[in-house]
Amino acid sequence: MKIYAALSAVTLTALVATTSFAVEPDEMLANPVLEERARIISQDLKCVVCQNETIDESSAPLAQDMRRLVRQRILAGDSNQAVLDYMVDRYGDFVLLRPRVTGQTLLLWFGPFVLLLLGGLIVARYIRRPSITTVQALTPEELAEVEALTRDPNTGNEP
Amino acid sequence: MSDGTPKTNSGRLTAIAPILIALLLVAVFAKRLIDIQGGLDPNQVKSVLLDTPVPEIDLLPLPGRGPGLTTKNLKGEVTVVNIWGSWCVACLSEHPLLMKVAAENTIPLHGIAWRDEPEASLRWLARNGDPYNLIGQDPISEAAIAFGVTGAPETFVVDPEGVIRYKHVGPITITDWAETIAPLVEQLRQ
Numbered sequence: 105m106k107i108y109a110a111l112s113a114v115t116l117t118a119l120v121a122t123t124s125f126a127v128e129p130d131e132m133l134a135n136p137v138l139e140e141r142a143r144i145i146s147q148d149l150k151c152v153v154c155q156n157e158t159i160d161e162s163s164a165p166l167a168q169d170m171r172r173l174v175r176q177r178i179l180a181g182d183s184n185q186a187v188l189d190y191m192v193d194r195y196g197d198f199v200l201l202r203p204r205v206t207g208q209t210l211l212l213w214f215g216p217f218v219l220l221l222l223g224g225l226i227v228a229r230y231i232r233r234p235s236i237t238t239v240q241a242l243t244p245e246e247l248a249e250v251e252a253l254t255r256d257p258n259t260g261n262e263p
Numbered sequence: 264m265s266d267g268t269p270k271t272n273s274g275r276l277t278a279i280a281p282i283l284i285a286l287l288l289v290a291v292f293a294k295r296l297i298d299i300q301g302g303l304d305p306n307q308v309k310s311v312l313l314d315t316p317v318p319e320i321d322l323l324p325l326p327g328r329g330p331g332l333t334t335k336n337l338k339g340e341v342t343v344v345n346i347w348g349s350w351c352v353a354c355l356s357e358h359p360l361l362m363k364v365a366a367e368n369t370i371p372l373h374g375i376a377w378r379d380e381p382e383a384s385l386r387w388l389a390r391n392g393d394p395y396n397l398i399g400q401d402p403i404s405e406a407a408i409a410f411g412v413t414g415a416p417e418t419f420v421v422d423p424e425g426v427i428r429y430k431h432v433g434p435i436t437i438t439d440w441a442e443t444i445a446p447l448v449e450q451l452r453q
Contacts, residue, residue: 152413153413153414165378165404166378166404166407166408166412166413169378169403169404169405169407169408170404170408172403173404173405173408192311193311194311194312194318194408194409194410194411195311195411195413196309196310196311196411
């Protein structure tokens with residue numbers, strides 16, 4: 105039990121440790137409300153150097169400068185959307201971690217659902233397919249044939 | 264009557280569908296592979312700044328080295344702007360080419376010293392040669408972000424109206440210069 109507890113403690117620490125942030129204390133805005141907005145915006149912006157990190161978690165120098173710029177724009181009175189637009193104007197949609205829904209990204213956003221639907225339809229069809237082919241009534245000719253075959257050859261009578 | 268069920272049209276379709284899908288995928292991947300062999304870089308994102316005016320910049324000079332770099336300097340003639348830093352290893356590989364371009368003295372080549380200590384920039388230029396006409400310091404990436412830069416070196420060709428016409432990511436090779444940048448500069452001059 106002790107080992108188990110120790111193991112879970114280690115695992116938990118590891119999990120917590122992965123959600124570290126790169127924002128340095130001297131970067132932060134004095135106003136906590138504005139700082140909170142900066143954090144929210146930063147989590148939507150991609151570090152263009154390291155690409156799979158947000159600028160909020162990246163310690164790359166360029167990410168740090170982008171964080172500073174985000175805070176500058178907030179202090180200049182920009183709305184969250186305006187700050188994101190400012191970055192998109194320079195880096196394109198590429199800088200957003202959550203791609204916008206545009207003609208170009210329709211497939212990206214809805215493709216999986218279309219595939220899911222398609223797969224579901226195929227599965228539904230497969231499941232509903234009768235496992236035994238429907239029995240069709242014999243034609244009079246077939247009936248006659250069956251009768252002939254099952255007739256006792258010796259007596260000429262049905263068994 | 265081998266399996267007892269007559270083949271319907273839709274039954275046949277379900278049978279070939281996987282093959283068709285597989286062939287389609289092969290075609291898509293093959294096209295992509297051929298494009299990459301042909302020089303397409305899938306990691307390169309087309310700059311949204313192409314064909315837009317150069318951003319407003321007003322950068323300080325390196326100490327003791329003439330004026331800095333402002334948007335004004337990027338208007339009136341075709342210019343080439345190179346983002347560089349003394350810390351940038353890849354910049355060294357394109358440097359001999361930039362020196363050669365500067366020696367020909369046919370086109371203004373301006374530098375943006377990105378996120379660099381001014382003394383380090385100057386030392387680097389003293390050691391490797393200084394091909395730049397004007398240099399502006401960009402210590403906190405103001406110009407780099409305005410130009411949508413993702414890494415050094417990056418090079419921009421700006422037309423006489425101050426509109427960005429070309430962006431090159433990474434070191435420029437002799438081929439890049441001879442086949443793409445030099446002809447573009449010629450064309451923009453007319």
